[in-house]
Amino acid sequence: MEATVGVQMDQPLAFSSPRDPLQTDGLKKHEQNFKLPGVKKDIEKLYEAVPQLGNVFKIKDKIGEGTFSSVYLATAQLQVGPEEKIALKHLIPTSHPIRIAAELQCLTVAGGQDNVMGVKYCFRKNDHVVIAMPYLEHESFLDILNSLSFQEVREYMFNLFKALKRIHQFGIVHRDVKPSNFLYNRRLKKYALVDFGLAQGTHDTKIELLKFVQSETQQESCTQNKSHVIMGNKISLSGPASKELDQRSPTKTSVKRPYTNAQIQIKQGKDGKEGSVGLSVQRSVFGERNFNIHSSISHESPAVKLIKQSKTVDVLSRKLATKKKTVSTKVITSGVVRKTGSSCPAALTCDCYATDKVCSICLSRRQQVAPRAGTPGFRAPEVLTKCPNQTTAIDMWSAGVIFLSLLSGRYPFYKASDDLTALAQIMTIRGSRETIQAAKTFGKSILCSKEVPAQDLRKLCERLRGIDSHTSKPTSATQSPTSPDKISEKTDHETSYLIQTPLAESSGNGLCKRDSNGCGSLFDECATNLEGWDEVPDEAYDLLDKLLDLNPASRITAEEALLHPFFKDMSL
Ligand code: ADP
Ligand code: MG
């Protein structure tokens, strides 16, 4: 895989503005006190699709909607006593049965304690699956970001590590750690890691079903094994049946999509009356949200890729940029994919090595397939460069990006719609040389046209937060971070991006400016204390540095993070 990215970087800061309305994911909380007609319809449809829900729940509202699920708030009179609030996650009917079962198994085996969401029931009718979980009312990260006290940030991170330690102990790599998947109830100081829809297992995972949702190469070998897994008495799974398919593909490329005919039987919580029905599935088992899966087909006809159109995409229709520096990066990987996948293969040299061209040898290489799930801005460098050997360390990187947002007051911090842009943005914070160096350790060679220095994390965060470290006084934080503007894309093999970023601009966009009394001017939430923020201890930035370690092998683990001096006097 080779690609070039050109990113203009003026003042490398955060890559999003404070309170960027484009970046809220899911539905806004408490959006309206009335139900939208669309929501009402969706609720009716859900009752129709899974009628047994009506016997137990009153579905009140839709609280989340993603690509692969919709989440509803419901109430239930489960036992004698008060009504209970339940979150109902309705998975899209095309979700792969093994994916569904694996998500459920993560919740049932690892969930229910240490800030990991548990599950109460699961319902199924035909291809509709609904997971019922305890409902945790939670804040919108963006809404509270600039009003959190420093102590709250400490608690937030501590509790996130607690959840990560728990799932990592089970050999679960979450792969999508971000604020919307870590629910936070500020008042109750309750936390819950949710959404195992993209989770994968480590090589020694204790979650049986995750063994079937690993990398594509591993997956192909798994098609040989018939398996029958019984988990508790909730899920039984038979299959997978090996079958080549993808009839929808006009070229009839024989890309193996295992498990397609797997049958899944998910019994209803207590009475388990629902029978077993085979689910037909159109989606890959990976739960790859960015459809990276199709890259596996590309080797079939590299020539087609070559002549693939050049398109220019306006990522965000934002202000046009002033040109300053351009940094272009290129990631080179050897086309050799080792069967064992024990480590990334070392880069082979060829005609185009260390140039910004892509030679014919490289063009004919099979694109490396590696799991790449998650949200670009939270992806670790080894994910962005498609290192096939990914570990729980990728979740720690994502936690580091959350911490970076908390310390800088900017969310999302990295805003990139593609991996190379995300990588270039990481370079502007962590340094290009450092990034290149680290990538070497996992077998990736990155070319970068300009050298950008690593930033001092404290200075960066204080500047973004608008706190002058010398006077400990808040300054007006007017430096708006850069944002991508224009991307031009060529082929899969040679992708070149041009991202124009505006110079730090005046903040007319809703940053919570604090006056010297620590009062916010724009939002209620800002009326919080500056307490703690004027003297953020070095330990905070030391921990941040260890989370954003470019080298996954030395990156701090969740268990270690909990013992970090930043959390001294906090107990598990
Ligand atoms: P998706 O795979 O679509 O992202 P999630 O499991 O992340 O699904 O759920 C989407 C959203 O629904 C979450 O961001 C959260 O706002 C809400 N949600 C999910 N589970 C719960 C829960 N148990 N309690 C309260 N809200 C929840
Ligand atoms: Mg989610």
Ligand code: ZN
């Ligand atoms: Zn080459």
